[in-house]
Amino acid sequence: MHDAATLYLTQGSGNNVKPMMVCQHLGIECNRKYINVLAGETKQPEFLSINPLGVVPFLVLADGQRLGESNAIAWYLAENSPLIPKTAIGRAQAIRWMNFEQTSLEPNISPVRFVTFIAPELATDNHDMIPVWQDRGTKGLQILNDHLQAHNFMVEETYSVADIAVYGYTHLAREGGFDLDSFNAITDWIDRVESQPGYAPISELLNGADYTIDNLAA
Numbered sequence: 001m002h003d004a005a006t007l008y009l010t011q012g013s014g015n016n017v018k019p020m021m022v023c024q025h026l027g028i029e030c031n032r033k034y035i036n037v038l039a040g041e042t043k044q045p046e047f048l049s050i051n052p053l054g055v056v057p058f059l060v061l062a063d064g065q066r067l068g069e070s071n072a073i074a075w076y077l078a079e080n081s082p083l084i085p086k087t088a089i090g091r092a093q094a095i096r097w098m099n100f101e102q103t104s105l106e107p108n109i110s111p112v113r114f115v116t117f118i119a120p121e122l123a124t125d126n127h128d129m130i131p132v133w134q135d136r137g138t139k140g141l142q143i144l145n146d147h148l149q150a151h152n153f154m155v156e157e158t159y160s161v162a163d164i165a166v167y168g169y170t171h172l173a174r175e176g177g178f179d180l181d182s183f184n185a186i187t188d189w190i191d192r193v194e195s196q197p198g199y200a201p202i203s204e205l206l207n208g209a210d211y212t213i214d215n216l217a218a
């Protein structure tokens with residue numbers, strides 16, 4: 001269905017894995033082009049001419065229409081599939097949890113993981129922020145854990161795009177120094193997400209094949 005669309009992705013990113021999880025679960029084929037964030041390729045003119053915000057993931061449709069934001073891309077790819085909740089309130093709850101992910105989880109888990117795990121040479125410069133991100137992220141994880149103590153999945157007791165969005169950085173939280181083992185409802189839910197059809201780990205879904213900006217012209 002989307003085989004003529006192009007998905008711009010980078011490696012190891014909880015945001016970038018979301019659209020790939022949707023594709024994998026639903027059997028959607030997309031062209032993939034890899035952008036090396038660590039080498040600064042997101043901010044080079046070749047990529048800025050595609051996405052002026054200079055971030056990935058980013059989707060360009062066959063007719064040239066463009067879409068940014070991992071959760072919006074995941075939703076678009078999941079449209080008309082069982083990954084979209086069936087009821088109006090279910091869809092609204094999915095948006096609510098996807099916004100929660102972008103405001104309470106991702107802005108805390110992603111930067112602390114980046115400066116301590118992906119690029120630890122940045123840890124000293126971010127020394128003051130590390131405990132702040134960990135404290136704020138832990139508060140978000142507590143809210144998520146409380147929700148999952150009463151629910152198998154984020155919305156309507158069914159695996160949906162909201163689970164994929166929230167899973168993106170939550171399953172990487174240990175790499176940011178978060179103690180996930182103290183959140184049993186989250187770790188049980190992670191197991192349920194990882195049992196879904198088509199599931200593959202981030203290392204496979206974002207394997208960085210042909211990982212160079214030269215591919216932008218390909």
Ligand SMILES: N[C@@H](CCC(=O)N[C@@H](CS)C(=O)NCC(=O)O)C(=O)O
Binds near residue numbers: 037042056069071
């Ligand atoms: N809210 C955006 C965040 C996108 C974002 O910040 N992506 C990071 C990778 S996870 C990026 O491209 N960083 C490159 C840069 O800042 O140059 C989303 O969910 O897609």
